[in-house]
Amino acid sequence: MDKLAKKKRPTYSDEFKQDAVRLVVEEGYSFKKACQAVGVCEATLRSWHAKLAPPPEPCGEDASLDELKVENARLRRQLKQTELEREILKKATAYFAKEST
Known part of the structure; x- marks a missing residue:
């Protein structure tokens, strides 16, 4: 073989x-x-x-400081990923709009 x-x-x-x-x-x-x-x-x-x-459950009102820090870090990562995806979509939209003219 x-x-x-x-x-x-x-x-x-x-x-x-x-x-x-x-x-x-x-x-x-x-x-x-x-x-x-x-x-x-x-x-x-x-x-x-x-x-x-x-998706993880959001922290409640009685969450500990450590739980809030973990959730905050997770939300920051999620926001960064979402912003990156949005920028890619904006560039793709502009590209295809330019191609169709």
């Missing part, structure tokens, strides 16, 4: 992906431990987590 032959990438069912994400979200596994448990690489599990995990 040719050494350069591509390896076939495994495919996983949606249920398998959801179960893997559930280990992190509901069972409290670290990404590293969950990856070891299900036999996938960390990048794969993080990708599934980004797509399948429910």
Whole structure:
């Protein structure tokens, strides 16, 4: 067999992906431990987590300072991502508007 032959990438069912994400979200596994448990690489599990995990609940009025700091950091990352996506869409809109004239 040719050494350069591509390896076939495994495919996983949606249920398998959801179960893997559930280990992190509901069972409290670290990404590293969950990856070891299900036999996938960390990048794969993080990708599934980004797509399948429910959004975290906002902190309540009685949240601790640490909880508020974590939520604030998460919201800042989310805002940065959203602003980047908006800028990309604005540039794409301008490009396609220019192309159609």
